[in-house]
Amino acid sequence: MIRIIQPIIRSERRRKLGREYFILHRKLSDCFSSIKWALPAKGDNSHGCSYPVMEHRSLIMRRLKDVDMYLQENKRTNLRLAISKLHGMIIRPGETFSVWRHVGRPTARKGYLEGLVLSQGKIGKGVGGGLCQLGNLLFWMFAHTPLSIVERHRHSFDVFPDINRSIPFGAGATLSYNYIDLRVRNNTPHTYRLELWLDDTHLNGRISSDTEQRDRYRIEETGHRIEHQSWGGYTRHNKLVRIVTRADGSEYTEPFVENHAIMMYNPLLSPPQNGASTSFQR
Template sequence: MDSKQVSKPTKRSYLRGLMGREYYTLRRQLKWFANSSTFARQEPGTKLEHSIIRHKTMMLRPLRDVEMYLQHNKITNLRLAIAPINDIVIKPGQTFSIWRNVGRPTAKRGFLEGLVLHNGKIEKGIGGGLCQLGNLLYWMALHSPLTVAERYRHGFDVFPDINRKIPFACGATLAYNYIDLQLRNDTKDSFQISLKIDDEYLNGELISSRPLENEYEVFETDHLIKMQPWGGYTRHNRIWKRTTSLIDGMTNEELVTENHAIMMYNPLLTA
């Protein structure tokens, strides 16, 4: 079968989806409980010194047919989500999990309606918009020696590109709590995540306990838009990581992932 042939999305009943989500949520919580000592935690007062990468993403984007209040709500959701993550230290042998630190995003905790993707459709949901946090953290992790222990790609290309600065599909989708982004520290150094929100951007920085011996570059190849037999369009690429030694200049290229996403817009009308 052609690896770039993508099946048409399957629609599942609301009840089946709800039961499935609660099952996987409970299973993940039990896993957290059994392995609690291996997860990274916030350490107030700890400040590492050596910046590895800084990255920022725009908070408010001109998205077609999207009510602006949902994007303003997203900012509130992101502020709540980064509070238990900011300045967290990932020590050697530890794993960082977004959801284990953030917890369930509920209205009772102050989370608001935002954009969520459900069965290939844009909907409103409490805590929507947190994928922007997953995207930023994943991009920074790719520019470090941290191991991406768990990451889920976006199955849909939702909006046309607007001033794209990084390759397509270099993000990480999130859904509490079993669709997570987890980063494992297999090195001898500690790493700290720093996050803040200003008037325009979600800002992130990854900091190390000592200078790194390598530098990292992330790039794409084989970008393709393809029409599928069932009439829709899909978008594909490969994401690579190039590691260059700062000691001897030796380089190594590693295939990070292949992306295959269903486009939710007609590329011929947005070109």
């Protein structure tokens, strides 16, 4: 059993001061770093990235318990503003992609609206809320490429029960400006392009490359379980591994991520047996 301590409730003042400290620390760290950052393409230049690598979409409007639908509507606006800064991003060899590096701080002055946010395990609303959906989509797509995910933060809380889940629990990335980021480095000799767009119902993403990808990737969930902690709450755990299939048909498995989250609802269904695995492919 993995022991997770009961969350400590901190005052709003302390949390705000803490956020600003970490924001400043990240800014200074990036300022003095030697990271070579990815940049968006100028105009419609695709830099020869005509070979599809991965495409994914996620539903924007979801009916969630005790969540006003106007927050879901506002999320669409927030997503539109954020992806406008990332669409067409070119990740060349040796470069690092960062969500917040280009999206910037989501503020009302920039047009961001109140959306769904999670604070200390409680559902609330805040300007720029809902952008974790973007983090989840990007993480899932990058997981199916040879790009190296160098920074990813898991969700600390499992807020809603699974409803029509198409990807495994924990296969996402939480975002909070700017110190909780999603960063990906291109350690390959090839160039990649990121495209993001909205349609009437979904957030869509596509990654393409300047060369055909010979390896194929799939994500497999193992060891999913739910545990009852001594302080009365439930926690959810799993591991995700990535299985790479080479062009010659041979395969190898590599550890990918491990998730531990506090459940914000009482589990009503029995979890899979310990060690059970589920495969999720492109």
